[in-house]
Amino acid sequence: MNPPLTSQPELPLNFHSDSNSSESINAVISTTPSPHCILCGKPGILLFKNLEDHLYGAPGKWNLVKCESPDCGLIWLNPAPKADQISKAYRQYYTHDKGSETFFRKLFKNLYFKISQIPEYCVGLAQARKRMKALYLDQQFPGNMLDIGCGDGLYMHHMQKLGWKTEGIDFDEKALNRARFFYGLNVRQIDLFDASYPDGTFTAVTLRHVIEHLPDPLATLSECLRILSPGGTLVVVTPNSESLGYGLTFEDWRGLEIPRHLHIFSWTTLKLCAKRLGIPPEQYQVFTTATGADYILDESFALQERLTDQKQAQTGPKTIHFLRTLRAIALQYREQLSLRFDPSIGEEAVLIIHKK
Numbered sequence: 001m002n003p004p005l006t007s008q009p010e011l012p013l014n015f016h017s018d019s020n021s022s023e024s025i026n027a028v029i030s031t032t033p034s035p036h037c038i039l040c041g042k043p044g045i046l047l048f049k050n051l052e053d054h055l056y057g058a059p060g061k062w063n064l065v066k067c068e069s070p071d072c073g074l075i076w077l078n079p080a081p082k083a084d085q086i087s088k089a090y091r092q093y094y095t096h097d098k099g100s101e102t103f104f105r106k107l108f109k110n111l112y113f114k115i116s117q118i119p120e121y122c123v124g125l126a127q128a129r130k131r132m133k134a135l136y137l138d139q140q141f142p143g144n145m146l147d148i149g150c151g152d153g154l155y156m157h158h159m160q161k162l163g164w165k166t167e168g169i170d171f172d173e174k175a176l177n178r179a180r181f182f183y184g185l186n187v188r189q190i191d192l193f194d195a196s197y198p199d200g201t202f203t204a205v206t207l208r209h210v211i212e213h214l215p216d217p218l219a220t221l222s223e224c225l226r227i228l229s230p231g232g233t234l235v236v237v238t239p240n241s242e243s244l245g246y247g248l249t250f251e252d253w254r255g256l257e258i259p260r261h262l263h264i265f266s267w268t269t270l271k272l273c274a275k276r277l278g279i280p281p282e283q284y285q286v287f288t289t290a291t292g293a294d295y296i297l298d299e300s301f302a303l304q305e306r307l308t309d310q311k312q313a314q315t316g317p318k319t320i321h322f323l324r325t326l327r328a329i330a331l332q333y334r335e336q337l338s339l340r341f342d343p344s345i346g347e348e349a350v351l352i353i354h355k356k
């Protein structure tokens, strides 16, 4: 999930994804039962039934369940795609691909950037955005880092400018080609476990909007900690199911993204992840942020209307929906201000682990 208000170069046309045959797109995704919570082992209670993928048109109807434990509340797909079937959910999934935009949409975004600077600074959003842009590594001495799910490398490019030596992995070869083409980055199409990095290779490992896609997120986080050097930092950013946006849009909330998001985390469940990984409280922090709220809320309202950016991108240049977007922006300010009184309400949750 990429915030829409970041500046990125336009793509050469030949970098856009190819269309797939309707036969392969509609291939049935075989599933397997997943009755128990991966964090606490408790059963899940049905939350939403027969959901469809209105973003990228993956086949099937999907149920989301929520852990019955009030101390947990993890949300997950049950049944879930079988491990060898997950790729079918990504047949039309174009990561980090903005598509083209109408003149008025670009004009509105430019105006928004200029006009919003002062109020964003006043409520603390500008400062929060700056920290999120570096995934909270901006106050650390630069070292070498691995970005898992690096996509088109915009984040790695930013970190290189801050002095970091960067490496990235992703499954999306087209996005990786963009990373090589635009920024000349060191990126590979390889699974983290297949990469077999030696112990303590990196001073930082980052996963932005990755763990919700994984069948076994705890195993991946353990592997990240293994390849992190002592004193290194692991940063995880994921949609927060305790957010204001979820409370407003429920099954249409952008963070659910069935069936690609297998587990939906939260402020509470990220803390449980750290606990399950055996991390002492003084070595990790969990908080939520409203920095992505304008995008997530706008897309969630679009999903309610069944008129998403992705759907627009398939039919022509993306246009602007003033009232919807203004509502999302207003709610972002409300969310940012509410964080002072309710730290769980941000649209994204962040886990930062400092390895000893």
Ligand SMILES: [Zn+2]
Residues within 6 Å of the ligand: 037, 038, 039, 040, 041, 042, 067, 068, 069, 072, 073, 074
């Ligand atoms: Zn649980």
